[in-house]
Amino acid sequence: MESERHPLMPQMRLDELLAELQMRLNAVLATRDRVHALLEAIVTVGGELSLEAVLRRITETATKLVDASYGALGVIGKENTLIQFIPVGLTEEEIARIEHWPRGLGLIGMLIKDARPLRCGRIAEHSESYGFPQGHPPMGSFLGVPIRVREEVFGNLYLTEKRGGGEFDEEDEAIVIALASAAGVAVDNARLYEESRRRETWLQASSDVSTSLLSGADQDQVVNLVATCAREMTDADLVEVLMPEPSRQSLIVEFAAGEGAEELFGAVFVVSETLAGHVFTEGEPMSDADMQSAPRPGSPLRRLGYGPVLMVPFGNVSSVRGVLVLAKRTGRLPFSDADQQMLQAFACQAAIALELADARRDAERLGLLEDRDRIARDLHDVVIQRLFATAMTLMSTIRLVERPEAAKRVQHAIDELDETIRQIRSSIFALQGSAQAAASLRGQIVALVEGAAGHLGFMPGLRMEGQIDTLVPEPVAEHLLAVLREALSNVVRHSRATRADVLVQAADAELVLMVTDNGVGLGETGRRSGLRNVEDRAACLGGTAGFAVSEQGGTRLCWQVPLVRPAL
Template sequence: MTELPEATPRPRTSLDELLAELNARLQTELSSRDRVHSLLEAVLSIGRELDLGTVLRRLTPAAADLVDARYAGLGVIGEDGRFSEFIPVGLSEEQAARVSRFPHGEGLLAVPTRERRALRLSDLSRHPGRHGFPEGHPPMRSFLGVPIQVRDEVFGNLYLTEKRGGGQFDEDDEAVVTALATAAGVAIENARLYEETRRRERWLSASTEITTRLLSGDDPHDVLGLLARNAREMAGADIAVVLLPEARGHELVARIADGPVAGQILGTPLAVSQTACGAVYRHGEAVTIPDLRHADCPMLTHRGFGPGLLVPLGTPDRTRGVLLLAKKGVSSPFGATTRHMIDAFAGQAAVALELAEARRDAERLVVLEDRDRIAKDLHDVVIQRMFASAMTLMSTLRLVDAPQARDRIQHTIDDLDETIREIRSTVVALQTPPTRSDYSLRGRILDAAEGAARSLGCQPGVRLEGPIDASVPEQVAEHLLAVLGEALSNVARHAHATEVHVSVDVDTHVTLHVSDNGKGIEPCGRRSGLRNLEERARDLGGTFSAEPSLAGGTLLRWSVPLPDRAEEAGSTARSDQSDVRQNTLPSGSTIL
């Protein structure tokens, strides 16, 4: 057999080299096309959103997918140049829980912000600005950081680390992430403008509603509750508290709260001289607190609240209170835009409160002017005419010989005298408005008589004379009302009366008369209730008596002095009566 020669290797031709180069270029073009396609999808994904939070949450994983990075992070830069928020990608919940703290935006991470350009490193541990990883942080080597610019402002930075397969980030990776960051800047600007527009719309709507309700006469407490709820929602806070000063001005008290723990906060006092809330109240300037857990705020410090915002209600010259807003846990602090918006909102609400108070004062002034006019008309016209009529009847009485006619005329004169006394009491009440802001003593006496009408079976007649609201101190007033209630209760239980009369006279003493036409006091009846009334009078240095009435039934008299106001009361009474005491009937009855 003839042996065949061994096969020799075929020489590599230029055609094979061209085919290999063509295949490599095709793979590169396909990879570039896929990457461009992925970039366009990422741009469209973040560009169609108008919610800023959604844009940021989509941007970070999209950047990691484009360059095959295992870990990614987005740091949002706050007012102080540090991160106000950090969004990590690639860490599981367990890994994230092990990290003691997330970056603050210093050292190596601040380079893209400071130089406004991308930073690409093969080993970030060799960079001089590296501060090291916190406890629990996974190891990282390759690094790519790209700034996100919104117009001329650096909004934040995109960070990508640990390229899959152990490779390094190249120029193409840098170009792709830079392009994505540029598109993200536009999307973030649109989202911020949209969010600001919605916030302003909400602010205008809430301000209009608050102003309208205040000027319509709604309760200011309810309107402040509406203010707290709207402020909390607009600022994205978890709790809103309205702190108002107590009477002495030494403390601020949580009068209104809106949020999950509102019920636990209401009524909590804060010292004006020792707290941040007190400083805002004194100086009238808004303050941002990074973390309430390390601040002196007793009502929120121990409840896990983090960022806080304190806004004065009113102007620096007249601060009416403080609005406190807070977020739960580790959250981004309140930004400058939010602070200015809430400050303006609270200021406008305070102006509305001022206008509402001015309107109420004007209405009160009109009422007081009407009361004064009516009192003058009663004093100068009605009483004088009745006095003239009484004097005419007195003159006529001398000319009448028939006893029956004389008795009828005298009875008419007595009725006129009593009517003049009642009108005089009304004049004093109109000219002396209540000194207490809650409720006048006159009103409480009338209410007590009105409330006893059902148990009495008849409507008591009430006569009030003298400066009751101006001269009777609260301590005496409480005793007076207790005695009146006990007296009316005794009449209802024991007297079986069809007529009951109540009179209160105030001069240097306050004197209460309660009379009825019932069966009178039983000689052997129980006297415990009467002893209580006597003790109340004795404790105040006064007197008490319960005697049979001339017209039948019982006359109860309870009288106590007003030592602190005796001179003032006498002076007032003399001033009120100086022009009328000279006009008296021959029988001694005072006309006015």
């Protein structure tokens, strides 16, 4: 009986050896599969060129390789702080429930301070555990590995909650370390690619700005082009251009592009109370890694959900024209030092180009003014003198004309010559205007008349006599412009005229405005409210106003006010 059982012993030993061999083969196959998966992951990560895409791909790949439920990549900034946190494995609802992202405390902070791989069976039982923020899902096992880029710690990979309830082992750690090494190369390549792309964009943008200015483009168009190029260079989600108002006490958003731009356009910021104002006064750039964590609850950028911000002065320290503001959405990488240096150089270069364009425009304007002054002198010294001599000759001829109708015609010719001389003198005053003619009273009158031409379909006649810019005080000028605007508006809306004439005369301590058209006339109820406004403005200045029928059958407005208020 004993001899029958003894042959079974070698058979049992063989089965054990075969089972052990099978287990080792399975382990080898599993290791082979993980190595293949690691190699495939390295190739996949290295194929990305966008830095943000590379970081997310690294996190997803590491989570998959070690069968973790959750993963994250934390980018380390200056002073060993987390400037970006990329989570994987959390749903949008779970993310929304978390009070705040990790702030570099606990095990995460330990890994930042001591950049060495770290494994832990239970996070809560570790001596450095700081706990989770409110709303954070529970997590047990932990594996952290640093990512180095050229011997510099770029960030850390955090992997938690190994599926099946187990712990991360040495093989998991080795795989993630190998992936982190490849990730460092991929991050470096992505950085180099973005740097080359930025430089290419910078060169193209500089060329576009210079070309636009040399081709005579409007300054606002050039500023908008600079802002658009700056946004493209830095891959920002929002760009603003803030320019000072005349007193330089406030900044106005004159250009904005991106999400929420329509809300920001036209906004006014006090220089002494804002970051942009500080950049404007100091002439130095300023950046913020995350506006959401900054103590500025009233900031529009924070309200719109923007995080990283970069502000650059538009111009050099001695002559800052405005401020260029760029922002990215919360969670994105902050602007780098390279971004800041490149953008500052680009803004200064664009400002110099604008200065040169201004100088060129000033030179052209000076040449134009010199031509206008020469034309005015020729009109005064030659044309008017010849017309005046002709009129004097005709006046002396009247006595020699016997027939009354012939004398009447000669007198009419003399009157026409006098009228022509007055019109030429008015043109001379306009030609001899200063560089600020557009802001003078004469310039504003011309602008109103020319503006009405587009609505009337023809250019109204305009005659200005006397020293209008010198004699008319500013309060009277404001009333004059308002009355002229009302009169031209009435001609446009009601008269159906084909001709209109405007006379502005300042002489003998009295200002006269006369607007005449050949339209349909006043009618029984036409323009009464407008007439009341005109009469009220004349009355408050001690003058008179009234409508009458013109010689052409239309309407004539006569508005007269004294240039010196009578003593009360």
